[in-house]
Amino acid sequence: MKIIVVKDSAAGGKEAFNVFKEALKKGAKVFGLATGSTPETTYAQIVSSDLDFSDCTSINLDEYVGLAGDDPQSYRYFMNKHLFNHKPFKASYLPDGLAVDEVKELARYDQLIEENPIDLQLLGIGQNGHIGFNEPGSDFTGKTQKIRLTNSTIEANARFFENEDQVPKYAYSMGIGSIMQAKQILLEAYGQTKAQIIEKMVNGPVTPDVPASILQTHPNVVVIIDEAAASLLNLK
Ligand code: PGA
Numbered sequence: 001m002k003i004i005v006v007k008d009s010a011a012g013g014k015e016a017f018n019v020f021k022e023a024l025k026k027g028a029k030v031f032g033l034a035t036g037s038t039p040e041t042t043y044a045q046i047v048s049s050d051l052d053f054s055d056c057t058s059i060n061l062d063e064y065v066g067l068a069g070d071d072p073q074s075y076r077y078f079m080n081k082h083l084f085n086h087k088p089f090k091a092s093y094l095p096d097g098l099a100v101d102e103v104k105e106l107a108r109y110d111q112l113i114e115e116n117p118i119d120l121q122l123l124g125i126g127q128n129g130h131i132g133f134n135e136p137g138s139d140f141t142g143k144t145q146k147i148r149l150t151n152s153t154i155e156a157n158a159r160f161f162e163n164e165d166q167v168p169k170y171a172y173s174m175g176i177g178s179i180m181q182a183k184q185i186l187l188e189a190y191g192q193t194k195a196q197i198i199e200k201m202v203n204g205p206v207t208p209d210v211p212a213s214i215l216q217t218h219p220n221v222v223v224i225i226d227e228a229a230a231s232l233l234n235l236k
Helices: 009-025 040-047 075-084 102-115 151-160 176-181 192-203 211-217
Strands: 002-006 030-033 057-060 062-064 091-093 120-123 145-148 170-173 184-189 221-226
Touching: 002 009, 009 040, 009 120, 009 184, 009 221, 040 075, 057 075, 062 075, 102 145, 102 170, 102 176, 176 211, 184 192, 184 211, 192 211, 192 221
Parallel strands: 002 221, 030 057, 030 120, 057 091, 120 184, 184 221
Antiparallel strands: 062 170, 145 170
Protein backbone atom coordinates (compact mmCIF):
# COMPACT_ATOMS: atom_id res chain seq x y z
CA MET A 1 0.00 0.00 0.00
CA LYS A 2 1.50 3.29 -1.05
CA ILE A 3 0.29 6.10 1.21
CA ILE A 4 0.43 9.72 0.08
CA VAL A 5 -0.41 12.37 2.68
CA VAL A 6 -1.55 15.75 1.38
CA LYS A 7 -2.60 18.96 3.03
CA ASP A 8 -6.25 18.87 2.06
CA SER A 9 -8.76 17.43 -0.38
CA ALA A 10 -7.87 19.99 -3.04
CA ALA A 11 -4.27 18.76 -3.02
CA GLY A 12 -5.55 15.19 -2.87
CA GLY A 13 -7.61 15.74 -6.01
CA LYS A 14 -4.45 16.81 -7.83
CA GLU A 15 -2.55 13.70 -6.68
CA ALA A 16 -5.46 11.47 -7.65
CA PHE A 17 -5.66 13.17 -11.02
CA ASN A 18 -2.03 12.23 -11.61
CA VAL A 19 -2.84 8.59 -10.89
CA PHE A 20 -5.63 8.72 -13.50
CA LYS A 21 -3.35 10.47 -15.97
CA GLU A 22 -0.60 7.89 -15.51
CA ALA A 23 -3.04 5.00 -15.87
CA LEU A 24 -4.44 6.47 -19.07
CA LYS A 25 -0.93 6.94 -20.42
CA LYS A 26 -0.19 3.28 -19.71
CA GLY A 27 -3.25 2.22 -21.72
CA ALA A 28 -5.97 1.86 -19.08
CA LYS A 29 -9.36 1.58 -20.75
CA VAL A 30 -11.75 0.74 -17.91
CA PHE A 31 -12.15 2.95 -14.87
CA GLY A 32 -14.10 1.95 -11.78
CA LEU A 33 -15.62 5.11 -10.33
CA ALA A 34 -17.06 6.22 -7.00
CA THR A 35 -19.48 8.80 -5.64
CA GLY A 36 -19.67 10.69 -2.33
CA SER A 37 -18.00 13.94 -1.39
CA THR A 38 -14.51 12.41 -1.42
CA PRO A 39 -13.91 12.11 -5.20
CA GLU A 40 -15.32 15.54 -6.05
CA THR A 41 -11.95 17.28 -6.20
CA THR A 42 -10.58 14.47 -8.36
CA TYR A 43 -13.42 14.80 -10.83
CA ALA A 44 -13.00 18.58 -10.86
CA GLN A 45 -9.35 18.12 -11.82
CA ILE A 46 -10.25 15.68 -14.57
CA VAL A 47 -12.99 17.95 -15.91
CA SER A 48 -10.63 20.92 -16.12
CA SER A 49 -7.93 18.88 -17.84
CA ASP A 50 -7.48 17.87 -21.45
CA LEU A 51 -7.50 14.13 -20.64
CA ASP A 52 -9.63 12.23 -23.12
CA PHE A 53 -11.80 9.34 -21.90
CA SER A 54 -13.93 9.06 -25.05
CA ASP A 55 -12.35 5.69 -25.80
CA CYS A 56 -12.77 4.45 -22.21
CA THR A 57 -15.47 2.71 -20.21
CA SER A 58 -16.50 3.52 -16.67
CA ILE A 59 -18.19 1.23 -14.19
CA ASN A 60 -19.46 2.74 -10.96
CA LEU A 61 -19.44 1.03 -7.61
CA ASP A 62 -23.02 1.45 -6.55
CA GLU A 63 -26.48 2.97 -6.81
CA TYR A 64 -29.38 3.44 -4.41
CA VAL A 65 -32.24 1.00 -4.92
CA GLY A 66 -35.45 2.83 -5.83
CA LEU A 67 -33.95 5.99 -7.32
CA ALA A 68 -34.22 6.84 -11.01
CA GLY A 69 -31.13 8.08 -12.83
CA ASP A 70 -32.62 11.57 -13.14
CA ASP A 71 -33.32 11.81 -9.40
CA PRO A 72 -30.88 14.41 -8.02
CA GLN A 73 -30.02 12.04 -5.15
CA SER A 74 -29.11 9.16 -7.44
CA TYR A 75 -25.51 8.31 -8.11
CA ARG A 76 -26.15 8.39 -11.86
CA TYR A 77 -27.18 12.02 -11.44
CA PHE A 78 -24.09 12.74 -9.33
CA MET A 79 -21.81 11.21 -11.95
CA ASN A 80 -23.45 13.08 -14.82
CA LYS A 81 -23.16 16.34 -12.93
CA HIS A 82 -19.60 15.96 -11.70
CA LEU A 83 -18.00 14.09 -14.57
CA PHE A 84 -19.85 12.58 -17.51
CA ASN A 85 -21.63 15.74 -18.75
CA HIS A 86 -18.23 17.41 -19.04
CA LYS A 87 -15.96 14.46 -19.77
CA PRO A 88 -17.83 11.80 -21.70
CA PHE A 89 -16.75 8.17 -21.71
CA LYS A 90 -17.50 5.72 -24.52
CA ALA A 91 -19.85 3.97 -22.10
CA SER A 92 -20.65 4.64 -18.45
CA TYR A 93 -22.33 1.98 -16.35
CA LEU A 94 -24.07 2.16 -12.98
CA PRO A 95 -26.51 -0.28 -11.45
CA ASP A 96 -30.11 0.56 -12.36
CA GLY A 97 -31.85 1.66 -9.17
CA LEU A 98 -35.23 1.03 -10.77
CA ALA A 99 -34.50 -2.45 -12.11
CA VAL A 100 -37.70 -4.50 -11.96
CA ASP A 101 -35.92 -7.82 -11.66
CA GLU A 102 -33.26 -7.51 -8.95
CA VAL A 103 -31.66 -10.87 -9.61
CA LYS A 104 -31.24 -10.07 -13.29
CA GLU A 105 -29.81 -6.67 -12.46
CA LEU A 106 -27.13 -8.18 -10.23
CA ALA A 107 -26.23 -10.69 -12.97
CA ARG A 108 -26.18 -7.94 -15.62
CA TYR A 109 -23.74 -5.91 -13.55
CA ASP A 110 -21.47 -8.85 -12.84
CA GLN A 111 -21.37 -9.63 -16.54
CA LEU A 112 -20.45 -6.02 -17.35
CA ILE A 113 -17.58 -6.17 -14.88
CA GLU A 114 -16.43 -9.48 -16.32
CA GLU A 115 -16.52 -8.14 -19.88
CA ASN A 116 -14.74 -4.93 -18.88
CA PRO A 117 -11.93 -5.81 -16.46
CA ILE A 118 -11.21 -2.73 -14.37
CA ASP A 119 -7.79 -1.15 -14.81
CA LEU A 120 -8.10 1.51 -12.12
CA GLN A 121 -10.71 1.47 -9.37
CA LEU A 122 -11.37 4.64 -7.40
CA LEU A 123 -12.67 4.22 -3.84
CA GLY A 124 -13.80 6.29 -0.90
CA ILE A 125 -14.20 4.72 2.52
CA GLY A 126 -17.09 4.84 4.95
CA GLN A 127 -16.51 5.67 8.60
CA ASN A 128 -17.33 2.02 9.28
CA GLY A 129 -14.78 0.83 6.72
CA HIS A 130 -17.16 0.07 3.88
CA ILE A 131 -15.91 0.23 0.30
CA GLY A 132 -18.63 0.64 -2.26
CA PHE A 133 -21.61 -0.14 -0.06
CA ASN A 134 -20.02 -3.33 1.23
CA GLU A 135 -20.77 -2.91 4.90
CA PRO A 136 -18.90 -4.62 7.77
CA GLY A 137 -19.39 -8.39 7.60
CA SER A 138 -19.42 -8.46 3.78
CA ASP A 139 -17.81 -11.40 2.05
CA PHE A 140 -14.33 -10.60 0.72
CA THR A 141 -15.06 -12.65 -2.41
CA GLY A 142 -18.53 -11.21 -3.01
CA LYS A 143 -19.96 -10.08 -6.34
CA THR A 144 -22.65 -7.47 -6.99
CA GLN A 145 -25.24 -7.51 -4.23
CA LYS A 146 -28.26 -5.74 -2.90
CA ILE A 147 -27.16 -4.39 0.45
CA ARG A 148 -29.13 -3.16 3.46
CA LEU A 149 -27.34 0.01 4.53
CA THR A 150 -26.27 0.14 8.16
CA ASN A 151 -27.66 2.86 10.40
CA SER A 152 -24.23 4.52 10.54
CA THR A 153 -24.13 4.77 6.73
CA ILE A 154 -27.68 6.13 6.62
CA GLU A 155 -26.73 8.73 9.24
CA ALA A 156 -23.52 9.63 7.38
CA ASN A 157 -25.38 10.04 4.07
CA ALA A 158 -28.32 11.94 5.53
CA ARG A 159 -26.37 15.15 4.97
CA PHE A 160 -27.15 14.85 1.26
CA PHE A 161 -30.91 14.54 1.91
CA GLU A 162 -33.51 16.74 3.60
CA ASN A 163 -33.77 14.27 6.45
CA GLU A 164 -32.63 10.80 7.44
CA ASP A 165 -35.96 9.18 6.50
CA GLN A 166 -35.35 10.04 2.87
CA VAL A 167 -32.11 8.09 2.65
CA PRO A 168 -32.79 4.86 0.74
CA LYS A 169 -32.30 1.79 2.91
CA TYR A 170 -30.88 -0.43 0.16
CA ALA A 171 -28.26 -0.10 -2.53
CA TYR A 172 -26.80 -2.24 -5.26
CA SER A 173 -23.07 -2.49 -4.85
CA MET A 174 -20.22 -4.08 -6.72
CA GLY A 175 -18.83 -6.77 -4.42
CA ILE A 176 -15.46 -6.77 -2.70
CA GLY A 177 -14.34 -9.73 -4.84
CA SER A 178 -14.85 -7.63 -7.98
CA ILE A 179 -13.15 -4.58 -6.46
CA MET A 180 -10.13 -6.73 -5.61
CA GLN A 181 -9.88 -7.87 -9.25
CA ALA A 182 -9.03 -4.32 -10.37
CA LYS A 183 -5.43 -4.02 -11.55
CA GLN A 184 -4.90 -0.87 -9.52
CA ILE A 185 -6.89 0.66 -6.67
CA LEU A 186 -6.88 4.29 -5.61
CA LEU A 187 -8.51 5.08 -2.27
CA GLU A 188 -9.03 8.64 -1.09
CA ALA A 189 -10.10 9.82 2.38
CA TYR A 190 -10.26 13.29 3.83
CA GLY A 191 -11.04 14.72 7.25
CA GLN A 192 -10.82 13.81 10.93
CA THR A 193 -13.93 11.61 10.76
CA LYS A 194 -11.93 9.15 8.64
CA ALA A 195 -8.81 9.02 10.86
CA GLN A 196 -9.86 6.06 12.98
CA ILE A 197 -10.96 3.85 10.11
CA ILE A 198 -7.85 4.71 8.06
CA GLU A 199 -5.70 3.56 10.99
CA LYS A 200 -7.62 0.26 11.11
CA MET A 201 -7.49 -0.17 7.35
CA VAL A 202 -3.71 0.29 7.29
CA ASN A 203 -2.57 -1.30 10.57
CA GLY A 204 -5.41 -3.46 11.76
CA PRO A 205 -6.07 -7.13 11.12
CA VAL A 206 -7.54 -8.09 7.76
CA THR A 207 -11.11 -8.77 8.81
CA PRO A 208 -14.60 -8.49 7.30
CA ASP A 209 -15.38 -6.23 10.29
CA VAL A 210 -13.30 -3.62 8.44
CA PRO A 211 -14.06 -4.28 4.76
CA ALA A 212 -11.30 -1.93 3.52
CA SER A 213 -8.66 -3.93 5.44
CA ILE A 214 -8.66 -6.45 2.58
CA LEU A 215 -6.83 -3.81 0.53
CA GLN A 216 -3.70 -4.70 2.55
CA THR A 217 -3.57 -7.86 0.42
CA HIS A 218 -3.93 -6.16 -2.99
CA PRO A 219 -0.62 -5.74 -4.87
CA ASN A 220 -1.24 -2.25 -6.27
CA VAL A 221 -3.01 0.19 -3.98
CA VAL A 222 -2.45 3.93 -3.69
CA VAL A 223 -4.01 5.68 -0.68
CA ILE A 224 -4.32 9.46 -0.79
CA ILE A 225 -5.31 11.03 2.54
CA ASP A 226 -5.13 14.46 4.07
CA GLU A 227 -3.28 15.24 7.29
CA ALA A 228 -6.48 14.95 9.34
CA ALA A 229 -7.30 11.47 8.01
CA ALA A 230 -3.65 10.46 8.53
CA SER A 231 -3.51 11.81 12.08
CA LEU A 232 -3.64 8.41 13.80
CA LEU A 233 -1.01 6.80 11.56
CA ASN A 234 2.59 6.69 12.68
CA LEU A 235 4.14 7.91 9.47
CA LYS A 236 7.71 9.14 9.45
P1 PGA B 1 -17.90 10.24 1.42
O1 PGA B 1 -18.39 8.73 1.42
O2 PGA B 1 -16.99 10.37 0.26
O3 PGA B 1 -19.15 11.04 1.21
O4 PGA B 1 -17.23 10.47 2.73
C1 PGA B 1 -17.45 7.73 1.28
C2 PGA B 1 -18.11 6.39 1.43
O5 PGA B 1 -19.09 6.28 2.20
O6 PGA B 1 -17.64 5.44 0.80
